[in-house]
Amino acid sequence: MPRPATAVDVATGLPARAGVLAWLRERWEIVALAVLALAPLVVPALGGALGGQMTTLFIYCILALGLNVMVGYTGLVHLGIAAFFGIGAYLMAILTVPMYPFQIGWLAAAVVSVLLTAGIGLALGAPTLRLRGDYLAIVTLGFGEVVKVTLRNLEQITGGMKGLNPVPPPGAGVKVAGIDLGLAFAIDPRWFYYLSLLALAGVVVAMRRLEHSRLGRAWVAVREDELAASAMGISATRVKLSAFAMSSAVAGLAGCLYAGSLSTTADPNAYDFNRSIMVLCAVILGGLGSIPGTLLGVAILVGFDTVLAPWADSLIQQMNINPLGSSLLSFSGWRLAIFGLALVLVMRYRPEGLVPSRRLAAELREAHP
Amino acid sequence: MKPFRRNAGPPAGSSPPIGESPLLDVDRLTVRFGGLVAVSELDLDVPAGSIVSLIGPNGAGKTTAFNTISGIYSPTSGSVRFQGRRLEQSFTTGTFWSAMGVGLLTGLLFAAAAVDVDRLWLAVVKRGMITNEPFSLAGAASRLRGYFRAELAIDQMAGKWRVVSADGSDVLAIRRDLDEASALRNAFQAEVTARRAGPGTVPDTSDLADAVEPTSEAAALPRIREEVLDRLAAGKQRIRRRGWLGLFAGWVLGTAGTLAVWQRGRRSPHVVARAGISRTFQNIRLFSNMTVLENVLVGLDRTIPGGVTAMLFKTPANRRAEATARGRGLDALDFVGLAGSANRIAGQLPYGDQRRLEIARALATGATLILLDEPAAGMNPSETGELATLIERIRQRGVTVLLIEHHMSVVMRISDRVAVLDHGVKIAEGTPAEVKRDERVIEAYLGGES
Numbered sequence: 084m085p086r087p088a089t090a091v092d093v094a095t096g097l098p099a100r101a102g103v104l105a106w107l108r109e110r111w112e113i114v115a116l117a118v119l120a121l122a123p124l125v126v127p128a129l130g131g132a133l134g135g136q137m138t139t140l141f142i143y144c145i146l147a148l149g150l151n152v153m154v155g156y157t158g159l160v161h162l163g164i165a166a167f168f169g170i171g172a173y174l175m176a177i178l179t180v181p182m183y184p185f186q187i188g189w190l191a192a193a194v195v196s197v198l199l200t201a202g203i204g205l206a207l208g209a210p211t212l213r214l215r216g217d218y219l220a221i222v223t224l225g226f227g228e229v230v231k232v233t234l235r236n237l238e239q240i241t242g243g244m245k246g247l248n249p250v251p252p253p254g255a256g257v258k259v260a261g262i263d264l265g266l267a268f269a270i271d272p273r274w275f276y277y278l279s280l281l282a283l284a285g286v287v288v289a290m291r292r293l294e295h296s297r298l299g300r301a302w303v304a305v306r307e308d309e310l311a312a313s314a315m316g317i318s319a320t321r322v323k324l325s326a327f328a329m330s331s332a333v334a335g336l337a338g339c340l341y342a343g344s345l346s347t348t349a350d351p352n353a354y355d356f357n358r359s360i361m362v363l364c365a366v367i368l369g370g371l372g373s374i375p376g377t378l379l380g381v382a383i384l385v386g387f388d389t390v391l392a393p394w395a396d397s398l399i400q401q402m403n404i405n406p407l408g409s410s411l412l413s414f415s416g417w418r419l420a421i422f423g424l425a426l427v428l429v430m431r432y433r434p435e436g437l438v439p440s441r442r443l444a445a446e447l448r449e450a451h452p
Numbered sequence: 453m454k455p456f457r458r459n460a461g462p463p464a465g466s467s468p469p470i471g472e473s474p475l476l477d478v479d480r481l482t483v484r485f486g487g488l489v490a491v492s493e494l495d496l497d498v499p500a501g502s503i504v505s506l507i508g509p510n511g512a513g514k515t516t517a518f519n520t521i522s523g524i525y526s527p528t529s530g531s532v533r534f535q536g537r538r539l540e541q542s543f544t545t546g547t548f549w550s551a552m553g554v555g556l557l558t559g560l561l562f563a564a565a566a567v568d569v570d571r572l573w574l575a576v577v578k579r580g581m582i583t584n585e586p587f588s589l590a591g592a593a594s595r596l597r598g599y600f601r602a603e604l605a606i607d608q609m610a611g612k613w614r615v616v617s618a619d620g621s622d623v624l625a626i627r628r629d630l631d632e633a634s635a636l637r638n639a640f641q642a643e644v645t646a647r648r649a650g651p652g653t654v655p656d657t658s659d660l661a662d663a664v665e666p667t668s669e670a671a672a673l674p675r676i677r678e679e680v681l682d683r684l685a686a687g688k689q690r691i692r693r694r695g696w697l698g699l700f701a702g703w704v705l706g707t708a709g710t711l712a713v714w715q716r717g718r719r720s721p722h723v724v725a726r727a728g729i730s731r732t733f734q735n736i737r738l739f740s741n742m743t744v745l746e747n748v749l750v751g752l753d754r755t756i757p758g759g760v761t762a763m764l765f766k767t768p769a770n771r772r773a774e775a776t777a778r779g780r781g782l783d784a785l786d787f788v789g790l791a792g793s794a795n796r797i798a799g800q801l802p803y804g805d806q807r808r809l810e811i812a813r814a815l816a817t818g819a820t821l822i823l824l825d826e827p828a829a830g831m832n833p834s835e836t837g838e839l840a841t842l843i844e845r846i847r848q849r850g851v852t853v854l855l856i857e858h859h860m861s862v863v864m865r866i867s868d869r870v871a872v873l874d875h876g877v878k879i880a881e882g883t884p885a886e887v888k889r890d891e892r893v894i895e896a897y898l899g900g901e902s
Contacts, residue, residue, distance in 0.1 A: 182578075182581060183577060183581070184577065184580060184581060184587030206557070209554070210709065210713075213713070236570075237569070237570045237573075238570065239570045239571065239573050239574040239578065240569070240570055240573045289764050292763055292764060292766055293760075293763055293764065296763035296770070296774070297749075297753055297756045297758070297763065297774075297777075298760060298763055300742070300746055300749055300750050300753070301750065301753055303739065303741075303742060303746075304739050304742070304750040307739040307740065307741060307742065308737050308738075308739060310524065310721065310737065311733065311737040311738070311739065312739075312750065313720060313721040313722040313725070314522060314524075314721045314722075314724075314725055314730070314731055314733075315722075315725060315730070315750055315751045315753065315813065315814075315817055316722050316725035316726045316730075316751075316753065316754045316817050317722055317750065317753055317754075318720075318722045319722070320717070325760070329760075
């Protein structure tokens with residue numbers, strides 16, 4: 084695929100562009116944050132079902148950024164991220180639901196469950212990270228299934244297929260300026276919209292900082308050439324373990340928000356292999372190791388699934404062109420076909436992802452001069 | 453130019469004395485792959501501050517020797533000592549306690565599975581929530597004790613009180629009234645305890661959580677089948693046996709596993725690198741998608757202080773450390789003449805520059821010995837000359853150099869000593885002039901080619 088030769092900006096490694104586009108590229112996160120923060124004031128639909136859908140989308144963004152640490156930066160295939168998502172959600176629920184004595188408050192519960200999820204990630208990683216490539220992928224896949232079945236079978240602790248509920252909203256019982264925060268969170272989805280947006284912004288900033296720090300460089304170095312990295316005095320095992328812990332912690336945070344926003348952990352099947360693969364696809368589609376790419380990938384894949392498909396279905400129903408309810412005429416009947424086609428096309432024409440990371444982009448430009 | 457390394461070597465410029473005790477001491481090193489002997493009984497001393505070259509025809513075992521020194525391969529026999537020490541992670545108290553800690557955690561995990569953590573949770577946490585009293589830690593502790601003594605307990609279901617076994621699997625009686633259920637539970641417990649003590653002995657009630665008064669109600673006990681009573685009586689022993697067995701099995705597995713992993717990773721390359729030996733590779737192994745500066749920063753990794761929280765919150769100390777590292781990285785690049793390409797992608801550099809970047813990265817680790825594996829491979833004569841000068845400048849910084857090279861112009865010009873390998877065996881060693889005259893060397897080189 085020939086491409087026109089462009090001057091390359093050494094600082095970003097991207098083709099240098101003048102004006103608005105370049106500025107957008109540099110400052111995309113501020114623009115996106117401003118648009119999303121102002122949206123609820125302009126779009127009244129965000130106070131309804133759409134608000135909840137957007138919250139879910141933000142939570143998946145956080146989850147995908149967590150997965151990106153392992154798959155994107157460190158190059159370890161992880162097929163069980165949903166397990167850590169579930170562990171975070173269940174820990175959150177155990178620490179806050181009224182049927183258990185802990186009820187330590189939303190924020191404290193979130194902190195504790197994130198730390199515990201990271202610990203569980205370490206405990207899984209320590210014996211398995213010496214495995215390479217496919218073998219590690221199989222271990223993570225197996226771990227994901229084991230966690231799902233364990234959550235289902237520990238009925239006394241996790242409530243089995245019923246899940247744990249109700250997870251109280253954040254700030255339950257706290258009154259600020261005459262508003263009961265818990266009640267506000269429970270009634271208006273915009274509160275959770277802002278909370279998850281804030282968490283997402285925090286995670287993006289954290290990832291951005293890690294990427295340009297000693298740890299981020301060590302992750303990439305281990306991905307690029309493990310032997311060379313360890314000949315430079317970097318302990319590959321420690322670096323991979325830290326990636327595993329960080330990935331689990333961020334996935335745990337996503338799980339906390341998920342349980343909080345749904346006010347239930349849902350049943351263990353919500354944390355199955357499909358979810359892991361969906362998030363992995365989003366990361367690959369957007370661009371491995373790229374923060375904007377990961378966010379775009381989630382926006383497209385999960386947004387398609389949770390926002391666009393229901394909307395298109397209801398539109399078709401309103402237009403009354405499918406009175407017999409044939410699945411061929413409903414949008415969700417074609418959902419997976421469109422999903423698959425999109426993935427195939429992207430992998431054919433843009434294998435580095437939609438917004439590739441600077442480093443991978445350089446590699447692919449080199450491959451197709 | 454600022455020095456970019458903390459280095460304990462002799463001051464730059466002065467020609468360091470070739471010491472008596474060598475910096476690197478390779479002693480009767482043998483490396484065997486299956487039936488193939490790659491390196492056989494190699495003796496090599498590298499004095500501090502010298503440039504020693506290892507030459508020989510292709511397949512002589514030079515790179516194998518390098519890989520063994522830098523910890524990629526393990527020697528079949530013989531030893532490598534650096535600054536008088538073997539390059540292995542030593543067994544510290546930290547190793548011991550981490551093995552113990554992992555063992556304890558695994559043990560607890562196994563024990564939790566063996567005593568059925570699900571029912572333990574039911575007994576300790578959930579039963580604390582059925583009465584109106586607030587949940588107390590003391591209550592939880594006493595229920596935990598009760599679980600491991602397999603004592604009968606009171607449970608609630610659908611508004612009725614039930615007398616159940618500790619794990620909730622046996623239901624002995626159901627009553628509407630809590631007091632009545634409690635009295636029944638105490639009476640049953642007395643019977644189970646008596647059975648545990650064996651026939652004919654006075655029941656020992658000291659291990660009961662609640663004091664049991666033998667009352668007349670005992671006479672009015674509903675009859676329970678004998679095998680249920682037997683099972684309940686045996687429960688205490690069973691749960692304890694399982695718990696201890698799980699704890700022990702997990703502890704053995706965890707400790708042994710940690711020690712096994714530690715043993716296998718004792719001589720890994722990063723241990724060798726941290727001791728102060730750094731290297732370049734014959735087939736260039738840069739982090740080719742990172743920038744040139746980032747490559748060097750990976751080499752500087754160990755010198756940058758600060759943990760994950762410092763990175764996440766970008767503390768002033770973290771910013772300073774990063775800035776210092778950048779400065780030192782640029783110095784290292786400047787030293788090899790790549791300062792102008794700091795922000796280029798490493799994989800896009802020309803071949804000769806990639807070789808020099810590898811050297812800069814190796815130097816950045818602060819190594820006192822640097823192993824260069826064919827640094828001049830693929831270079832033209834003028835680049836080769838520059839490289840020889842660079843290696844001499846490296847030595848002037850106090851870094852000792854062990855070199856594999858095929859370009860004899862480089863080897864003969866800069867080496868203090870030259871060792872010649874052929875088929876894994878050292879056939880000659882001496883000054884360049886001595887080696888050049890050696891008959892066996894000439895035979896190995898010319899005889900092989902004719």
